[in-house]
Amino acid sequence: MTLPMTPQPGALDGEHDLVQLLAPDGTRRHDPRYPLEVDRAQLEGWYRDLVLARRIDTEAFALQRHGELGLWPPALGQEAAQIGSGRALRDQDFVFPTYRQHGVAYCRGIDPALLLGMFRGTELGGWDPHEYRYALPQIIIGAQTLHATGYAMGLLLDGAVGHGDTERDTAAIAYLGDGATSQGDVAEAFVWAASYQAPVVFFCENNQYAISVPLERQTRVPIAQRAAGFGFKGVRVDGNDVLACYAVTRAALDAARQGFGPSLIEAVTYRIGAHTTSDDPRRYREDAETEAWRAKDPIDRVRIHLQREGSDAAFFATVEAEADQLGAHLREVCGRLPEPDLVGLFDHVYTDVPEELARQRDDAIAWQATDEGGDR
Amino acid sequence: MTATMTLGAAVNAGLRAAMERDDKVVLMGEDIGRLGGVFRVTDALQKDFGANRVMDTPLGEAGIMGTAVGLTARGYRPVVEIQFDGFVYPAYDQLVAQVARLHYRSAGRVRVPIVIRIPFGGGIGAVEHHSDSPEAQFALTAGLKVVSCATPHDAYWMIQQAIASDDPIVFMEPKRRYWDSGEVDTRSAGVELWTSLVRRRGADATLIAYGPMVTTCLGAATVAAEEGLDLEVIDLRALSPLDLGPVFASVRRTGRAVVVHEAQRTLGLGAELSARITEECFYSLEAPVQRVTGYDTPYPPSRVESEFLPSVDRVLDAVDTAREF
Numbered sequence: 129m130t131l132p133m134t135p136q137p138g139a140l141d142g143e144h145d146l147v148q149l150l151a152p153d154g155t156r157r158h159d160p161r162y163p164l165e166v167d168r169a170q171l172e173g174w175y176r177d178l179v180l181a182r183r184i185d186t187e188a189f190a191l192q193r194h195g196e197l198g199l200w201p202p203a204l205g206q207e208a209a210q211i212g213s214g215r216a217l218r219d220q221d222f223v224f225p226t227y228r229q230h231g232v233a234y235c236r237g238i239d240p241a242l243l244l245g246m247f248r249g250t251e252l253g254g255w256d257p258h259e260y261r262y263a264l265p266q267i268i269i270g271a272q273t274l275h276a277t278g279y280a281m282g283l284l285l286d287g288a289v290g291h292g293d294t295e296r297d298t299a300a301i302a303y304l305g306d307g308a309t310s311q312g313d314v315a316e317a318f319v320w321a322a323s324y325q326a327p328v329v330f331f332c333e334n335n336q337y338a339i340s341v342p343l344e345r346q347t348r349v350p351i352a353q354r355a356a357g358f359g360f361k362g363v364r365v366d367g368n369d370v371l372a373c374y375a376v377t378r379a380a381l382d383a384a385r386q387g388f389g390p391s392l393i394e395a396v397t398y399r400i401g402a403h404t405t406s407d408d409p410r411r412y413r414e415d416a417e418t419e420a421w422r423a424k425d426p427i428d429r430v431r432i433h434l435q436r437e438g439s440d441a442a443f444f445a446t447v448e449a450e451a452d453q454l455g456a457h458l459r460e461v462c463g464r465l466p467e468p469d470l471v472g473l474f475d476h477v478y479t480d481v482p483e484e485l486a487r488q489r490d491d492a493i494a495w496q497a498t499d500e501g502g503d504r
Numbered sequence: 505m506t507a508t509m510t511l512g513a514a515v516n517a518g519l520r521a522a523m524e525r526d527d528k529v530v531l532m533g534e535d536i537g538r539l540g541g542v543f544r545v546t547d548a549l550q551k552d553f554g555a556n557r558v559m560d561t562p563l564g565e566a567g568i569m570g571t572a573v574g575l576t577a578r579g580y581r582p583v584v585e586i587q588f589d590g591f592v593y594p595a596y597d598q599l600v601a602q603v604a605r606l607h608y609r610s611a612g613r614v615r616v617p618i619v620i621r622i623p624f625g626g627g628i629g630a631v632e633h634h635s636d637s638p639e640a641q642f643a644l645t646a647g648l649k650v651v652s653c654a655t656p657h658d659a660y661w662m663i664q665q666a667i668a669s670d671d672p673i674v675f676m677e678p679k680r681r682y683w684d685s686g687e688v689d690t691r692s693a694g695v696e697l698w699t700s701l702v703r704r705r706g707a708d709a710t711l712i713a714y715g716p717m718v719t720t721c722l723g724a725a726t727v728a729a730e731e732g733l734d735l736e737v738i739d740l741r742a743l744s745p746l747d748l749g750p751v752f753a754s755v756r757r758t759g760r761a762v763v764v765h766e767a768q769r770t771l772g773l774g775a776e777l778s779a780r781i782t783e784e785c786f787y788s789l790e791a792p793v794q795r796v797t798g799y800d801t802p803y804p805p806s807r808v809e810s811e812f813l814p815s816v817d818r819v820l821d822a823v824d825t826a827r828e829f
């Protein structure tokens with residue numbers, strides 16, 4: 129199979145104006161580059177996704193406040209970026225997230241309760257990445273972009289792209305933050321992806337901050353513009369617009385599948401909440417700024433649009449009830465997540481248990497069974 | 505003059521004093537400026553010294569470490585903050601392949617007076633990569649010096665002494681002790697940077713620790729005292745180079761040594777300490793040197809970290825083992 133070894137035609141011209149298909153006031157826009165027909169049923173589905181994703185987030189936040197979780201990184205305000213891109217994925221695609229893509233995990237069918245373990249401190253992961261084609265959340269900033277690129281190189285080696293069959297051709301997607309774009313790993317991922325024309329989409333949720341550090345410290349140009357320098361396409365999209373995020377991500381994934389190589393999507397959004405539950409954003413940004421972004425809420429605009437299109441109160445009430453149920457589920461499951469114990473601490477360091485490690489484990493267990501060990 | 509401060513506030517005060525003394529001292533790191541660091545260790549320093557001397561950097565540890573090297577060539581004395589222990593690895597190449605070697609390969613013509621501050625260790629219920637103890641990886645690197653403070657007084661003085669030194673120094677801060685208070689004598693450090701200190705006199709066995717485990721060992725000694733056991737506690741302070749004179753003198757008296765650290769056991773500092781004590785005190789030892797350490801696993805999920813971390817009971821158990829040998 130011969131794959132095109134150049135970027136998509138026109139890719140390097142850049143599209144640095146913001147792609148928007150649904151304005152904050154609920155008005156539908158059209159963009160000839162990203163034609164998208166959605167019927168009301170489909171949009172109602174995405175509305176439901178957005179509301180449930182937000183509920184996962186606010187519920188987990190509350191659980192942290194009640195001492196049930198050690199930490200939680202809120203995604204409040206970033207739901208459209210996550211649901212739009214998450215719904216653009218095909219089942220066969222593989223996702224490499226950071227710690228903040230709760231909405232994408234939801235799209236992959238991962239029970240949101242499984243997201244809690246790592247933040248409760250009961251485990252370091254939570255699921256089988258192969259089962260959901262969703263890697264474990266990455267805390268080391270930027271590292272996952274190389275993993276996604278390597279996965280995409282594997283897809284090339286396996287001939288899993290370029291058949292013109294969207295059910296079969298496969299792509300990888302890496303999520304990253306605006307801050308992450310400064311990491312060396314990310315620059316290397318861009319070089320590798322371009323060099324091998326790897327079928328990978330870099331989806332940057334530009335939420336304007338890396339903890340307290342504003343975007344200007346990381347870049348002098350729009351993030352999407354960086355892609356051209358590496359030799360692939362960069363697109364800026366309204367990250368609070370679920371339609372635009374869907375359309376742009378789908379196009380990028382399809383291009384990757386066809387063998388046109390990587391692209392970078394900059395979803396321009398805002399972290400309404402704190403960086404994590406340990407953070408106090410008032411130390412570094414003005415409330416007025418946050419309020420201005422609240423007015424561009426990703427869920428409000430879909431609701432307004434749907435109301436105009438005729439979705440009735442019963443529909444919205446049903447979604448609300450579902451969200452309540454999901455919240456109750458999270459509260460109920462969180463306290464029952466299996467507690468880790470001393471024995472399990474020694475499992476899975478390697479595929480086997482070396483003798484010395486087995487000795488450490490057995491000594492620790494024996495000691496725990498003694499008076500002193502049992503005391504604590 | 506003495507003042508009561510938390511360990512975190514003492515590092516802050518020490519940084520401030522160093523910056524007042526020498527305007528070539530600059531701080532660099534992620535979130536250290538406006539936010540004052542995620543632990544607030546650099547609180548208000550940007551406000552008082554300006555954004556040129558307290559730099560919020562882009563998000564990249566290799567960048568922080570590598571640009572610090574360049575700044576030293578302009579006569580600056582960078583103090584870089586690595587936000588958490590687990591984030592030092594992107595900087596590892598610059599640290600080990602550049603910072604550690606420049607003085608040597610330039611035959612002493614180039615000095616790299618960089619201090620690398622790293623909040624390290626566990627016990628705060630954190631998520632992955634926020635609780636590591638990588639000190640041995642730096643201590644085994646020729647060309648790097650490594651120290652760790654255990655008290656507010658030492659935090660205040662050791663950071664200043666480290667900044668004044670012309671060698672690159674990895675400064676390990678025991679993050680779980682940031683909120684512990686203690687007396688700081690702001691007139692005098694009392695001792696040089698490269699000295700270990702006896703924190704408690706005792707006759708029956710010698711506990712050797714540094715950073716967060718000094719408090720744990722003092723706790724163990726208090727419990728042991730109630731049982732009539734008299735434990736000596738030594739705070740190493742300097743991890744590379746080691747100051748083992750006080751350790752050897754102590755072990756020659758007590759005949760028993762227990763090394764305590766959070767880091768994994770195999771090739772941790774305990775291995776070196778055990779070897780050196782055995783070499784120097786062989787005929788005084790009543791028992792093999794004991795090690796109480798983290799296990800040879802990655803740092804576990806936080807809800808089981810108390811099993812991983814050396815505790816007072818595990819320390820006392822090791823003392824018993826040494827006594828019953």
Ligand SMILES: Cc1ncc(C[n+]2csc(CCOP(=O)(O)OP(=O)(O)O)c2C)c(N)n1
Nearest residue numbers: 228267268269305306307308337338339591
């Ligand atoms: C290598 C590394 N350095 C530092 C950190 C600490 N840290 C955690 S999140 C973060 C900011 C990340 O910002 P961004 O990439 O914009 O993602 P966001 O959190 O905004 O989603 C930092 C500095 C880390 N996790 N990993």
Ligand SMILES: [Mg+2]
Nearest residue numbers: 305306337338
């Ligand atoms: Mg960000």
